[in-house]
Amino acid sequence: MDVSAINSTASSNTTSTKNAADTQDRFLKLLVAQMNNQDPLNPMDNAQVTSQMAQIQQVTSLSTLDTSIKNLGLQLGQMQAMQSISLVGRxxxxxxxxxxxxxxxxxxxxxxxxxxxxxxxxxxxxxxxxxxxxxxxxxxxxxxxxxxxxxxxxxxxxxxxxxxxxxxxxxxxxxxxxxxxxxxxxxxxxxxxxxxxxxxxxxxxxxxxxxx
CATH class of the missing domain: 2.60.40.4070 (Immunoglobulin-like)
Structure with missing residues (x-):
């Protein structure tokens, strides 16, 4: 199996995980800042907080899904390459x-x-x-x-x-x-x-x- 392809997949996984973590971290910081600076007479209710938490979860999930699909495509390509080698001489x-x-x-x-x-x-x-x-x-x-x-x-x-x-x-x-x-x-x-x-x-x- 191609070692460079394996390294590329690992690098892609690491980058995607870091990007998802960075996105989640930025959202949480913004949410905390928003709560700290909210109007005491009109505070955010639980529904608003729950809705925003759901949004960040959705963004993180989509980012992870996109990476999984790309990795699956890469793996299928590698499997196809391995199978094609067995055709030599046939x-x-x-x-x-x-x-x-x-x-x-x-x-x-x-x-x-x-x-x-x-x-x-x-x-x-x-x-x-x-x-x-x-x-x-x-x-x-x-x-x-x-x-x-x-x-x-x-x-x-x-x-x-x-x-x-x-x-x-x-x-x-x-x-x-x-x-x-x-x-x-x-x-x-x-x-x-x-x-x-x-x-x-x-x-x-x-x-x-x-x-x-």
């Missing part, structure tokens, strides 16, 4: 439509927003032209996977793109395509947790949809 899915031919085949996944009676996979060449089409049949809603046999249409190691067209009768079914790649490293960029993928390059940790 394959993840991120939004995209790139696939790479390895040992003559390529594959990825997609998600259908609803059931479809027909699902068509199209493989696109470098110029965006369709170089192969495969009918995937009827499929239910949710996450689906596919494997495409290149059949020597493109050289080994070539990266191509794919497109999914899904229909339920004549109605189009929306789909989201995903690319699969391995995580090579994890780093932080301007406060954002980033993953460096072997082929696809940098992606935000939040964009990872699944670990394969």
């Amino acid at each position: 394959e993840v899915s991120v939004p995209g439509n790139q696939i790479q031919v390895v040992n003559g085949v390529a594959g990825a996944s997609y998600e259908l927003d609803g059931a479809a009676k027909t699902v068509k996979l199209e493989i696109l060449g470098p110029a965006g032209n369709v170089i192969d089409t495969q009918q995937l049949g009827a499929q239910g809603s949710g996450r689906q996977t596919f494997t495409w046999n290149a059949n020597n249409l493109v050289p080994e190691g070539t990266e191509v793109k794919y497109r999914i067209t899904a229909l339920n009768g004549t109605a189009a079914v929306s789909s989201t395509t995903y690319a699969h790649d391995k995580v090579s490293s994890v780093y932080s960029d301007s406060g954002n947790l980033m993953l460096e993928l072997e082929r696809l390059g940098p992606v935000n940790y939040a964009s990872v949809s699944s670990v394969n």
Whole structure:
């Protein structure tokens, strides 16, 4: 765990506690001064004192709550960073439509927003032209996977793109395509947790949809 982050959290807690204590101390001094200088013929009643005490308690509580929320956010960020480290060397899915031919085949996944009676996979060449089409049949809603046999249409190691067209009768079914790649490293960029993928390059940790 990052020692500097722990020190930062401790420092934040100390500062917040001091600020809350200072606020409460100033209020009490003002309240005592007000009581000492009150009109003897029209003194503050218990309701006024109780009301002002409640106000300082509310201010102190809000200050403490604000600090607690900030500390919780920091702790969640640290937990996220620790979890992301375990992804190095593992394959993840991120939004995209790139696939790479390895040992003559390529594959990825997609998600259908609803059931479809027909699902068509199209493989696109470098110029965006369709170089192969495969009918995937009827499929239910949710996450689906596919494997495409290149059949020597493109050289080994070539990266191509794919497109999914899904229909339920004549109605189009929306789909989201995903690319699969391995995580090579994890780093932080301007406060954002980033993953460096072997082929696809940098992606935000939040964009990872699944670990394969």
